[in-house]
Amino acid sequence: MPGPPLGRHSGSPSPTPAETGDPAEEIPHFLDALHRAVDAVGGRETELIVIITDWQARHGLTAAEHQAEFDRLTGRGYRLLRIAGYAGGGTPRFASIWAVRGGSAWRARHGISADDYQTAVTALSRDGFRPVDLSVFRSGNDVLFSAIWEQEQGLEWVARHGLTGGEYQALFTDLSNKGFRLRCVSPYESQNGLRFACVRDRYAGPAWAARHGLTAQEYQNEFNAQEQRGFRPVRATGYPVDGEIRYAGIWESSPGHPWNAAHGLPHDEYQRQFDANSAAGLRLVDVSGARSGSSARYTTIWESTPETGSGASAAARLVVPFMQKWAVPGFSFALARNGAIRATGALGYANRITREIATPNHRFRVASVAKPITSTAVHLLIDQGRLALTDKVFGTGALLGTTYGTRPYSARVAAVRLQHLLEHSAGGWANDSDDPMFQQGQLGQDALISWTLDNRPLATDPGTTYAYSNFGYCLLGRIVERVSGLSYAQFVDRSVMEPSSAGQSVLAGATAADRHGQEAMYFGLNREAPYEIRVDRMDAHGGWVMTPAEVLRFAFSVDGLPTPPDLLRPATRTAMTTASAVRPVTPTTTGYARGWAVNSVGTVWHDGTLPGTQAILVRPSDGRAWSAVCNAGRPGTSFAAEFDDLMWKVQQAI
Secondary structure, X not given: OOOOOOOOOOOOOOOOOOOOOOOOOHHHHHHHHHHHHHHHOOOHHXXXXXXXXXXXXXXXXXXXXXXXXXXXXXXXXXXXXXXEEEEEOOEEEEEEEEEOOOOOOEEXXXXXXXXXXXXXXXXXXXXXXXXXXXXXXXXXXXXXXXXXXXXXXXOOEXXXXXXXXXXXXXXXXXXXXXXXXXXXXXXXXXXXXXXXXXXXXXXXXXXEEEEEEEOHHHHHHHHHHHHHOOOEEEEEEEEEEOOEEEEEEEEEOOOOOOEEEEEEEOHHHHHHHHHHHHHOOEEEEEEEEEEEXXXXXXXXXXXXXXXXXXXXXXXHHHHHHHHHHHOOOEEEEEEEEOOEEEEEEEEEEEEOOOOEEOOOOOEEEOHHHHHHXXXXXXXXXXXXXXXXXXXXXOOXXXXXXXXXXXXXXXXXXXXXXXXXXXXXXXXXXXXXXXXXXHOOOOOOHHHHHHHHHHHOOOOOOOOOOOOOOHHHHHHHHHHHHHHHOOOHHHHHHHHHHOOOOOOOOEEOOOOHHHOOOOEOOOOOOOOXXXXXXXXXXXXXXXXXXXXXXXXXXXXXXXXXXXXXXXXXXXXXXXXXXXXXXXOOOOOOOEEEOOOOEEEOOOOEEEEEEEOOEEEEEEEOOOOXXXXXXXXXXXXXXXXXXXXXXXXHHHHHHO
């Protein structure tokens, strides 16, 4: 349960840095220990909800007291989410927000000089750490910096400090024009006047606004105006200027949890509101302190998280512990029966940076769930008589002719047929450490195909061995283009998505700046970089961005049920979902058809994994179907298997 803030004002030791030694991997161990303790008293389900919402907040701590709390809370598995420094009672003070939450490795410092802060930024960035929270204040003649870093790769960022008002405004305008969004800003007094420190990220997203230098009344007026526009507060900061508290804020036009906010709170009122909001089930998500005479005043944002409260839904009770264990920001799912969607749900954050909540309307990269879509497009062309399974792929007169590559084709390449690509039996180009689709990042799609044909010879004769191949499905996309005369996206949109009522689906961009409207942000762990992979050239094997409901609407179009009508002839659909004679080296109950995994009891499915993404589509033989996506992924772990198992439980519970 939330703990009360500590409002102690005693002693004034010199500020000291704090640093975590707790990597992300320790969080699941902490949770496992709590689970075992709960099991011992027979209260697992109820207590899991408590675990998920476990957070702490502190304020008024001296540097030494903050360090002691830091050591204690990190030892219990907590993660520092916010750090705010300010002068109070004539000494440096610190406020902080903590939560039990997994994630990438992180570091923190508090009460350090500008030079030490710059040294930390430079040194930590070499290991992939970037600042995600920053607070600067003046205490006496000292300007003190406090910051949190996370190991976050692929998201372009800028951090600056020591800026005059004019320099800050010029930087604000320049970076905003380049697509950078303000993550946090900390104005502070120095011996040379007011200065600004800030951190910015470059990614596309909803409309946002930022203001600074506002008096209390001006801030209230701005707050009211932004609320009327439909913007919610993301960050709020109070800071002293010549003895008066001024305010800076960041707002965003995106869905969020119910919230309330306050500014200029004296200590006792802050404590009263803390107690009242905590009792009402809200949690503190942003806090800052500012010197006011001999004391301090506080600015806060509180939000409720209904999916983790005592009244959480059956789905939340299953999904939230999984999200907590694997540091999943956002999770979305849809369930269906007999060709009709019967339930959708979303939990967590589409973008945890701004606390934009995930909704059923948010789209996610679905990774290899794109393969059934591409297979359906190919089989449509087969039904139209424009393709045949026995068609050769490469060579004079073949589907792709001699367009790709600079060297004569080997006998094996010349023997590849359309069916081999559909069934992953072309003889190579496997999804392993040398997967061509994750190589040669500087090359465009056509150049990559040519490079692969020149440099990645097939290992076996086509049609003899199974080797799951992203590259093979990339080639299928090019075949669709060659035969249809349209781009892959155009043909699939017109012939598959629109007839399936999934026409809002789009192809992903590679970078965060290419993020589509209502698309989730992706977060990688262990230095995975979701925005450093060439998703833009993965269209036919892993490039679609969809909601789970759209994935299901596509699935309805090839499920063999009376309604809605199928896109394919019954015989074609049956052939597409019948296991190939060339089987994966897996248990005998599992096989692969043409773009679909299948088993002996009639279930067809496909999952998908990319850095920052996990997705699945499952269709048992009894008329049920479900799809789920999330904006985190952990290749090489049990994550995908637990994700699959989780959705079997969710659809049974709802």
